[in-house]
Amino acid sequence: MSSFFVLQKQYEDLARDEIISISKSYDSKSSVTTEPRLVMVSSKIPWYKIASRATFARHSGIIAGTFDDIIKIDCSIPRPETFVCRTINLSSKSIGSSLERQVGAILAKRWGSKVSLSNPQVTIYLIITDSTKYLGYADSQIMPVHPKKIIKHPHELDMKLARCMVNLSQLKEGDVICDPFCGTGTILLEAESMGMHSIGIDFDKIMCKITKKNLVANGFDSRVINSGYEKIQDIMGEIDGIVTDLPYGISSRSSISPKKLLQDFISVIPKRKKLVIVYKKGLEVDGIVKAKKYEIYRHKSLTRVIAVS
Numbered sequence: 242m243s244s245f246f247v248l249q250k251q252y253e254d255l256a257r258d259e260i261i262s263i264s265k266s267y268d269s270k271s272s273v274t275t276e277p278r279l280v281m282v283s284s285k286i287p288w289y290k291i292a293s294r295a296t297f298a299r300h301s302g303i304i305a306g307t308f309d310d311i312i313k314i315d316c317s318i319p320r321p322e323t324f325v326c327r328t329i330n331l332s333s334k335s336i337g338s339s340l341e342r343q344v345g346a347i348l349a350k351r352w353g354s355k356v357s358l359s360n361p362q363v364t365i366y367l368i369i370t371d372s373t374k375y376l377g378y379a380d381s382q383i384m385p386v387h388p389k390k391i392i393k394h395p396h397e398l399d400m401k402l403a404r405c406m407v408n409l410s411q412l413k414e415g416d417v418i419c420d421p422f423c424g425t426g427t428i429l430l431e432a433e434s435m436g437m438h439s440i441g442i443d444f445d446k447i448m449c450k451i452t453k454k455n456l457v458a459n460g461f462d463s464r465v466i467n468s469g470y471e472k473i474q475d476i477m478g479e480i481d482g483i484v485t486d487l488p489y490g491i492s493s494r495s496s497i498s499p500k501k502l503l504q505d506f507i508s509v510i511p512k513r514k515k516l517v518i519v520y521k522k523g524l525e526v527d528g529i530v531k532a533k534k535y536e537i538y539r540h541k542s543l544t545r546v547i548a549v550s
């Protein structure tokens with residue numbers, strides 16, 4: 242069975258690769274087809290499992306087929322008591338508002354079901370791209386639930402980006418993620434909210450305390466180690482992947498430049514470990530030249546780069 246995921250407009254590459262990474266983490270044989278702002282996954286994994294993790298998917302569900310002529314629409318969808326039709330136009334042409342009403346009328350007659358705009362049992366999606374008209378459906382709208390963050394900090398990563406980075410690591414429930422520059426624990430929180438174990442490291446005692454409070458507020462029990470990032474070498478055998486957000490400036494506790502810190506950090510990470518890092522654009526170092534990269538514009542003096550290797 243194929244699932245569909247309609248992506249938000251911003252960060253389309255990131256959004257697409259996040260869905261692909263989640264699918265592959267559960268089923269390496271997942272096959273994926275894409276169209277602009279649309280990902281379709283054929284996999285053992287149910288759509289709602291992927292949707293509950295995916296940060297940048299706007300709508301998701303099951304693909305029931307394609308259609309050309311609405312009169313001949315072949316709807317192999319289990320008959321709902323109530324439903325609503327929704328058009329998602331991803332094509333370059335405008336589409337009149339009558340499509341969903343026309344399809345709604347045809348299906349209501351065929352099924353003997355009622356249209357309910359406010360509380361439908363099933364939403365029927367008419368997904369229009371430049372090449373194809375897809376028919377999809379879902380009995381609920383699944384969105385990720387982010388953990389609580391009771392103590393914030395101006396330099397924290399936003400939760401959506403942190404979740405997306407964890408997903409790009411292709412790790413899943415039971416796997417162990419390490420964030421060796423954990424700050425307030427955003428990455429650890431998102432990882433644990435998706436069923437992973439996580440270990441945080443930060444050389445700042447206050448940051449470690451903040452992280453612990455944020456974890457406890459969610460009932461999470463990730464380990465937090467107050468140490469320099471080099472500590473990761475002692476626990477490498479326990480971890481499946483590294484997801485981290487490196488400092489953007491020179492810390493008051495060290496005189497090392499962010500570029501040198503990134504270079505030193507990369508040099509202690511074994512190549513076979515899954516690595517997802519975010520750093521300020523311009524700090525590129527040798528060890529990540531071949532990594533897949535995504536740019537995230539924040540403001541005129543900060544563009545972040547996510548690198549996955």
Ligand SMILES: C[S@@+](CC[C@H](N)C(=O)[O-])C[C@H]1O[C@@H](n2cnc3c(N)ncnc32)[C@H](O)[C@@H]1O
Nearest residue numbers: 397398422423424425427443444445469470486
């Ligand atoms: C960009 S912040 C991380 C923010 C974090 N992602 C969050 O959402 O709160 C980088 C963190 O790295 C820590 N740090 C800087 N140099 C370090 C080092 N050599 N070893 C370990 N931690 C370090 C800083 O204390 C800071 O909390």
